[in-house]
Amino acid sequence: MKNHLLLFFFLFSIARGMAQQADSGFSWWNELHGWEAGDPGWRNWMKISPGYLGPNALPVPQVRKGELAGPAEFEATISNHFHKGDPTQDISGHVYIPFAGNKIAVEMYGVAFERFAFSEEIRNERIARNKDGKGTAIGDFYFSTLIQVIRNKKFPNTLFRFATKTASGNQLEAARFTDSPAYFLDLSFSKKMGQQATGLFRPYGMLGFYTWQTNDELNLQNDALLYAIGTDFIKNDWLLSASLSGYSGYKNERDRPAQLNFDFRKDFRKKALRLQYIHGLRHWEYKTVRLSFIWKLKPAG
Incomplete structure (x- = not known):
């Protein structure tokens, strides 16, 4: 005993x-x-908002352009997010699979690996618990369904998208990902003008709804208006695109990110190269360069 x-x-x-x-x-x-024993846990102190998290936590969704086209694709991307206090690099992937004669498509995408090194000022502002500000993270996984509502009619081409964000990302304590779900839905519209062989313009717009879970017990989710406007210039196998996109939350806690997007793509028979530049304007203060290699897969159905 x-x-x-x-x-x-x-x-x-x-x-x-x-x-x-x-x-x-x-x-x-x-x-x-100023935390003391008996106070709410550290998670309750953080702000689940794009302006208080890393660049991949609650990004502005990719702009859709009113129509489904092309074969199934797999896209591998490396990104460099330039920020004086939070330089970040990541590797991400994206799968796009159309079927039913390009009337319906599914997407799966996410950040597979992120490396970060933020400053003490950023750490304190975001109330992060990573003392030295350095580390790696695994990102969230998204999947979405796209439905072609109208195509090749007098009315602009119209596409509906519904997307869900999982809570697979880690490193909430370092303010990298939210550890909570989100979803968004939108309608995008476009109209082609001209001929692709000589040069085609495709103005487009997008309007939708974006909502994500927060840690505020009185307001468990933040709801936002999702929007975008832009235009493509297409000639043969070349594409140049410019757009303004963002969303506007109602809590007014750096939850209204806006950005300019520039996209350059060159298509080959079975592959494509893509270069993107994203310039944060508000509540998402990064300057991002992305380089993608795209494999065109056999269309499903």
Whole structure:
């Protein structure tokens, strides 16, 4: 019995020491933000908003352009997000599969790997618990369904999209991803003018709804108006695109990101190359360069 008691107190002392060590590991965060025992947990202190998270946490969705076209594709992308206090690099993938004569399509995409190194100022502003601001993360996974509503009629081409964001991303403590779901839906419109062989313009617009879960017990989700406007210039196998896109949340906590998008693509028979530049204007303060290699897969159905 005595031996059992000694073993119990020995194990209790180890567990207590480990708990104290873990607590002391975040004593800097407790002192910095005035956290005391009995206060809400650290997650409640963070702001689940694009202006207080990394570049891939709640990004403005890719602009859709009113129509489904082309074969199934797999796209591999490397990105460099330039930011004085939060330079970030990532590798991402995107799968697009149309079927039913390009009337319906599904997409699956996400960030497979992210590397970050943010400053002390950014760390404190975002209430992050990563002391040195350096690390790696795995991103969220998205999947979406696209339905061609109108095509090749007098009315502009019209496309409906419904997309869901999972909570697969990690590193919430470093303010990289939200650890919560989101979804968005939108209608996009476009009209072609001219001939592709001599030069074709395709103005387009998008309007929709974006909502994501927050940690605010009084407002468990933030709802936003999703929008975009832009134009393509297409000639033979070349595409040049420019657009303005963003969404506008109602909480007014840096939740109204807006950005300019520039997209250059060259198609080959079975492959394509794509170069993108994204310039943050508001509440998403990154300057992003993306390079993609695209494999054209056999169309499904």
